[in-house]
Amino acid sequence: MAKNNKQFVEEITPMEDDFAQWYTDVITKTELVDYAPIKGFMVIRPYGFALWEKIRDYADDLFKKGGHKNVYFPMLIPESLLNKEADHVEGFAPEVAWVTQGGNKVLEERLAVRPTSETIICTMYSKWLTSYRQLPFLYNQWNSVVRWEKTTRPFLRTSEFLWQEGHTIHETKEEAMKETLQQLEVYRLVAEDLMAMPVIVGQKSESEKFAGADATYTIEAMMHDGKALQSGTSHFLGQHFTKAFDITYSDREGNLAHPYHTSWGISTRLIGGLIMVHSDNRGLVLPPKMAPIQVVIVPIAANKGGVMEVVDKIAEEMKAKGIVVDVDDRDNYSPGYKFNDSEMKGIPVRIEIGPKDIEKNQALAFRRDELTKDAISLDGIAETVENLLEDIQTNMFNKAKKYRDERTYVAKNMDEFVDIVENKRGFAKVMWKNNAENEAKIKELTGATIRVIPFEQEDLGDTCFYSGEKADNMVIFAKAY
Amino acid sequence: MAKNNKQFVEEITPMEDDFAQWYTDVITKTELVDYAPIKGFMVIRPYGFALWEKIRDYADDLFKKGGHKNVYFPMLIPESLLNKEADHVEGFAPEVAWVTQGGNKVLEERLAVRPTSETIICTMYSKWLTSYRQLPFLYNQWNSVVRWEKTTRPFLRTSEFLWQEGHTIHETKEEAMKETLQQLEVYRLVAEDLMAMPVIVGQKSESEKFAGADATYTIEAMMHDGKALQSGTSHFLGQHFTKAFDITYSDREGNLAHPYHTSWGISTRLIGGLIMVHSDNRGLVLPPKMAPIQVVIVPIAANKGGVMEVVDKIAEEMKAKGIVVDVDDRDNYSPGYKFNDSEMKGIPVRIEIGPKDIEKNQALAFRRDELTKDAISLDGIAETVENLLEDIQTNMFNKAKKYRDERTYVAKNMDEFVDIVENKRGFAKVMWKNNAENEAKIKELTGATIRVIPFEQEDLGDTCFYSGEKADNMVIFAKAY
Numbered sequence: 001m002a003k004n005n006k007q008f009v010e011e012i013t014p015m016e017d018d019f020a021q022w023y024t025d026v027i028t029k030t031e032l033v034d035y036a037p038i039k040g041f042m043v044i045r046p047y048g049f050a051l052w053e054k055i056r057d058y059a060d061d062l063f064k065k066g067g068h069k070n071v072y073f074p075m076l077i078p079e080s081l082l083n084k085e086a087d088h089v090e091g092f093a094p095e096v097a098w099v100t101q102g103g104n105k106v107l108e109e110r111l112a113v114r115p116t117s118e119t120i121i122c123t124m125y126s127k128w129l130t131s132y133r134q135l136p137f138l139y140n141q142w143n144s145v146v147r148w149e150k151t152t153r154p155f156l157r158t159s160e161f162l163w164q165e166g167h168t169i170h171e172t173k174e175e176a177m178k179e180t181l182q183q184l185e186v187y188r189l190v191a192e193d194l195m196a197m198p199v200i201v202g203q204k205s206e207s208e209k210f211a212g213a214d215a216t217y218t219i220e221a222m223m224h225d226g227k228a229l230q231s232g233t234s235h236f237l238g239q240h241f242t243k244a245f246d247i248t249y250s251d252r253e254g255n256l257a258h259p260y261h262t263s264w265g266i267s268t269r270l271i272g273g274l275i276m277v278h279s280d281n282r283g284l285v286l287p288p289k290m291a292p293i294q295v296v297i298v299p300i301a302a303n304k305g306g307v308m309e310v311v312d313k314i315a316e317e318m319k320a321k322g323i324v325v326d327v328d329d330r331d332n333y334s335p336g337y338k339f340n341d342s343e344m345k346g347i348p349v350r351i352e353i354g355p356k357d358i359e360k361n362q363a364l365a366f367r368r369d370e371l372t373k374d375a376i377s378l379d380g381i382a383e384t385v386e387n388l389l390e391d392i393q394t395n396m397f398n399k400a401k402k403y404r405d406e407r408t409y410v411a412k413n414m415d416e417f418v419d420i421v422e423n424k425r426g427f428a429k430v431m432w433k434n435n436a437e438n439e440a441k442i443k444e445l446t447g448a449t450i451r452v453i454p455f456e457q458e459d460l461g462d463t464c465f466y467s468g469e470k471a472d473n474m475v476i477f478a479k480a481y
Numbered sequence: 482m483a484k485n486n487k488q489f490v491e492e493i494t495p496m497e498d499d500f501a502q503w504y505t506d507v508i509t510k511t512e513l514v515d516y517a518p519i520k521g522f523m524v525i526r527p528y529g530f531a532l533w534e535k536i537r538d539y540a541d542d543l544f545k546k547g548g549h550k551n552v553y554f555p556m557l558i559p560e561s562l563l564n565k566e567a568d569h570v571e572g573f574a575p576e577v578a579w580v581t582q583g584g585n586k587v588l589e590e591r592l593a594v595r596p597t598s599e600t601i602i603c604t605m606y607s608k609w610l611t612s613y614r615q616l617p618f619l620y621n622q623w624n625s626v627v628r629w630e631k632t633t634r635p636f637l638r639t640s641e642f643l644w645q646e647g648h649t650i651h652e653t654k655e656e657a658m659k660e661t662l663q664q665l666e667v668y669r670l671v672a673e674d675l676m677a678m679p680v681i682v683g684q685k686s687e688s689e690k691f692a693g694a695d696a697t698y699t700i701e702a703m704m705h706d707g708k709a710l711q712s713g714t715s716h717f718l719g720q721h722f723t724k725a726f727d728i729t730y731s732d733r734e735g736n737l738a739h740p741y742h743t744s745w746g747i748s749t750r751l752i753g754g755l756i757m758v759h760s761d762n763r764g765l766v767l768p769p770k771m772a773p774i775q776v777v778i779v780p781i782a783a784n785k786g787g788v789m790e791v792v793d794k795i796a797e798e799m800k801a802k803g804i805v806v807d808v809d810d811r812d813n814y815s816p817g818y819k820f821n822d823s824e825m826k827g828i829p830v831r832i833e834i835g836p837k838d839i840e841k842n843q844a845l846a847f848r849r850d851e852l853t854k855d856a857i858s859l860d861g862i863a864e865t866v867e868n869l870l871e872d873i874q875t876n877m878f879n880k881a882k883k884y885r886d887e888r889t890y891v892a893k894n895m896d897e898f899v900d901i902v903e904n905k906r907g908f909a910k911v912m913w914k915n916n917a918e919n920e921a922k923i924k925e926l927t928g929a930t931i932r933v934i935p936f937e938q939e940d941l942g943d944t945c946f947y948s949g950e951k952a953d954n955m956v957i958f959a960k961a962y
Binding site for chain 1 (some may be wrong): 533594620
C-alpha cells in the first residue's frame with residue numbers, strides 16, 4: 001500500500017546513487033533544517049529543534065547529576081583575550097567572525113564572536129578563584145558559536161552551531177583527568193543510550209587534538225557511507241590556560257598554585273550523525289528515545305462507526321504509559337499518504353486500525369526500523385507497544401554496531417589500507433607508531449586521518465603498518481566529516 | 482544571633498542610602514552576576530543562571546501547552562534584511578553590533594548581530610508558507626541578542642541579554658490579536674504566579690510601542706524605588722512585516738493573502754525585577770517557586786549525638802515532598818555565619834535544629850520574607866514546611882502588590898503629577914488625552930513616561946490632567962528602568 005502512494009510524498013534520492021544528495025534530501029524534506037540567507041548558516045526548524053531538545057535535556061540532566069551548574073558568558077571576546085594562549089589562537093584565529101562596529105562607532109578593539117569560550121571563561125575564573133576551598137568549578141553553558149567555515153553542510157559543519165561547552169578547574173591533575181573521562185562517558189551515553197549510535201571511545205592523536213589541549217578524548221561513530229563522525233570531545237587542558245590567564249589559588253599548604261583545567265562539548269552535529277547512522281531511502285529512522293513522536297495511529301475508514309472511539313481509547317492508554325502518540329486524523333490525506341509521511345518522518349511505530357481490525361480485536365503495528373507489519377491484539381496494546389519501542393531502540397543500536405563492525409577492517413600494509421578507505425569505504429584498524437609526519441603523509445595520500453586511539457586496544461601485531469617500526473598502539477584511520 | 486556574626490558576611494549598602502549601589506551589591510555579592518571584560522556585558526553566574534532556568538522552564542512549558550514549538554534562527558542578519566521594514570530599521574539601527582570580517586576576509590555585506598529576529602524569521606516564513614493549511618506558524622526561540630547600549634546595568638539593561646522571542650503568523654487579524662493577548666497572559670503568569678511580582682497589564686502608547694508594531698502590550702511592575710520595569714512585551718505586528726517581506730499564502734478562497742503577525746519576548750531583565758521587587762538590605766529574598774534552594778537546614782552543635790541523624794531524616798522527608806533542601810553541614814563556618822549567608826542568598830525557609838530542640842521534638846523555622854522565627858514540631862515537619870513555602874509565595878505577592886498600590890497616586894494636575902514622580906516616587910495614575918507631543922514634553926520635564934494604558938480602566942474624571950481636553954483613557958506614568 002505504501003508504494004502505491006509514493007507519488008504523493010517528496011522523493012528522496014537513494015543513498016546508493018548519491019549519498020550527499022540523500023542526506024540533503026532527508027534533512028530538508030523532513031523539515032529538520034533549512035538554509036539561511038547567509039552562506040554556511042542554517043535555520044533549525046521545529047522538527048529538527050525537537051531532536052536537539054532531546055539531546056540537550058538528556059545531557060543536561062547527566063551534567064547536573066555530576067554536580068555541574070549552568071552559566072552564561074558573553075558571546076563577544078576581545079581579540080587580546082583570544083591571543084593569550086598561543087596554540088589556541090593559532091587554531092581558531094582563521095575561523096573567527098569579527099565585530100568591528102558597535103552602535104554606529106568603530107570599536108577600538110575587534111571583538112570575536114566566540115568560536116569557543118575558554119579565553120573569556122578563564123579570564124573570569126582568574127578573578128573569582130582565591131582558595132582551594134572553592135574548587136572545583138564545574139560550569140557548563142548551552143550556547144551558539146561561530147566558526148567561519150569554507151565548506152559547510154547543515155548540522156555536520158556550519159558557520160554557526162548550537163552546542164554546550166563545559167569548563168571545569170580542579171585542584172589536582174588526577175581530578176581533572178577523572179572529570180575529562182567522566183564527561184566523555186556522559187557523551188558515550190548520549191550517543192549509545194539515547195541516540196542508539198555506537199561509538200568508539202578513545203584518545204585523539206597529537207595532530208588531531210584541540211588547540212591548546214594536553215590531550216583530547218573523543219567518541220567516533222561510523223556513518224552509512226563508512227566515514228567517521230567525531231561526535232563529542234573532552235579535553236584535558238592541563239595548566240596551559242590557567243597559566244596563560246594567571247588563574248591561581250591558595251592551596252591546602254598555603255602556596256599559590258595553578259589549577260588543572262578541562263573543557264568538553266557536543267553540538268548540533270550529533271543530529272547529522274543520527275541521520276547518517278540510522279536513516280534510509282524512505283527518510284528518517286528515529287530511535288524511540290529520540291523521536292518527538294513515538295507512535296502514530298492512522299485510522300482506516302475513520303468515518304465508519306466505532307473506529308475513532310477505539311483509536312482514542314488506545315491513544316489514551318499509550319499516553320498513560322508516557323508514550324508520545326499522535327493520531328493522524330487529517331481528513332485531506334489518504335491513509336497511504338499518511339503511511340509514507342510517517343515513514344519519512346521516522347516515527348518508530350505506526351498503528352493502523354480500521355473496522356476489520358476492530359472486528360478481529362486487533363491492530364496492525366508497523367515498525368520503522370525493520371519495515372515489518374504485524375497484527376497485535378487490542379488487549380494490552382499499550383504494553384505491547386511499550387515493549388516494541390524498547391525493542392526498536394535496542395535493535396537500532398545493534399544494527400548500527402553490526403554495520404560498523406562489518407565495515408571495520410584490519411590493514412597490515414598500505415595496499416590493504418588504501419583498499420579499505422578507498423574501495424571498501426570503511427574504518428581501517430592498524431598498528432601504529434606515533435609520528436605526526438607519517439600521519440600527514442597518509443592524510444595527503446588517502447584523505448584518511450587517525451580518528452581515535454581506542455581505549456579498548458587489540459593486539460594486531462608488533463609493528464606499525466606504515467613505518468614498520470615497533471608500534472605504540474592500535475588506532476582507527478578513516479575519512480571523516 | 483544573626484547580628485553578632487554580621488562581620489563575617491559581605492556588607493550590602495542599605496537601599497535607603499543608595500538604591501543603585503544596593504542593587505549592585507545584592508547582585509554581585511550573592512554571585513548572581515559579574516561584569517564581563519567588555520563594557521556593558523555581563524557574566525551570569527550559577528546562582529543567577531538557576532533563576533533564569535526557573536523562568537525559562539516555566540514559560541517554555543506554557544508556550545508548548547499553547548501549541549508553540551522551538552526553533553533556532555541564525556544570530557547574524559544581513560544588513561539588507563534589517564533594512565526592509567522602515568520603522569524597524571529606524572528603531573534598531575543605532576544599537577546594532579556589526580560583523581564586518583569573517584575568517585580573515587572583509588565581508589561584502591555587513592552582518593548585524595541580531596538585536597531581535599523579525600527580519601530573518603520573516604525571510605524564512607516567506608519561503609515556507611504557501612497555503613492556509615499550514616497556518617498558524619507558532620514558533621519561539623531561546624537565544625541571546627545584542628543591542629549596543631550606552632548606559633548599562635546587569636540584568637536590567639545590558640548590551641547582550643538572554644531572552645525568548647516568539648514569532649507567529651496567522652490567517653486572520655482576530656486570531657493574531659488573540660495570540661498577542663494570550664502570550665501577554667502567559668507573561669503575567671510568569672511574573673505573578675512564578676515570581677510573585679505583581680504587574681499592571683495593558684497597552685503601550687504610540688510613542689512607546691515596538692519599532693514596526695501596530696500595537697504593543699506590556700506587563701509593568703513597580704520596583705522598590707517606585708520606578709517601573711517593563712517586564713515583558715507582546716506585539717501585534719499586523720501586516721507590516723508580512724508585506725515588507727512578501728509573505729503570502731493561498732487563502733481558503735484561493736486568493737493570495739498576507740498573514741497577520743505577532744512577536745513577544747521576556748528576558749533576563751526579569752531577574753533584575755525580581756530583585757528590585759522583593760529583596761532587602763540583608764540581600765536576596767526569593768519566592769519559593771523561584772528559589773534554587775527552598776529550604777536550608779542548619780544543624781546546631783552538629784557533633785552532638787543524634788543531631789545529624791534528625792537533620793538527615795527531616796531533609797529526606799522534605800525531599801520526598803519535592804522540596805529542594807540543602808543541609809549546610811560546612812564545618813568551617815559558625816551557625817551565625819550560615820544564618821547570614823542563607824539570608825543573603827534569599828533562601829525562603831531556614832530550619833535550625835540542635836540538641837535542645839530535639840529534646841523538645843521541635844525545630845526553629847525562620848522565614849526570609851518576614852524575618853520571623855517560630856518553633857515547629859518535628860512531627861509532620863515536611864508538611865508544615867510545604868505549607869509555609871506556599872504561604873511565603875502568596876505573602877510575597879501580596880506584600881509587593883500592597884507596596885505598589887500604596888505608591889500609586891492619582892494626579893489631577895501637573896503639580897500633583899510632579900510631586901508623585903519626583904517626591905513621592907511612585908506611579909501617577911491620570912486621565913489622558915492621547916497626544917505624542919504632550920507625552921514628549923512631560924518626559925522632558927519630569928523623566929516620566931506612559932508605562933501602560935491598563936486594561937483595567939478606572940474612571941477618574943472626564944478631562945486629561947495635562948491638556949484639559951476630553952480624556953481617552955486612564956494611563957500610568959512613571960520613571961522607568
